[in-house]
Amino acid sequence: MNNLIRIEALLAGSRERVLSHAHLEADPALVAEGWERRFSADEHRAREAMELYSQLGYEVRAEPLRPEEMHEDCEDCKTVVALQFQTIYTRKR
Numbered sequence: 001m002n003n004l005i006r007i008e009a010l011l012a013g014s015r016e017r018v019l020s021h022a023h024l025e026a027d028p029a030l031v032a033e034g035w036e037r038r039f040s041a042d043e044h045r046a047r048e049a050m051e052l053y054s055q056l057g058y059e060v061r062a063e064p065l066r067p068e069e070m071h072e073d074c075e076d077c078k079t080v081v082a083l084q085f086q087t088i089y090t091r092k093r
Contacts, residue, residue: 026089027066035089040065046086053090062086 026037041049050060065085 034091038088040087058090061089
């Protein structure tokens with residue numbers, strides 16, 4: 001029963017989280033070079049997306065998540081997220 005209470009508390013907290021503009025904003029230096037931010041994903045999904053975008057004729061790159069892309073409430077997981085997640089950018093060839 002104690003685990004159920006923890007899970008309910010976790011779910012309630014996650015419903016209150018909203019991504020800010022900083023979480024969704026592209027790297028300005030990459031935008032200036034013509035890159036478009038697509039999304040952030042774990043390494044496996046990032047590889048799949050990169051392959052798909054490449055097949056669609058895009059140049060593709062994956063960048064480590066920037067600190068401002070991580071939610072402030074995630075202090076304990078920032079290192080893990082930074083090592084395992086990437087932000088995908090594309091641009092027309």
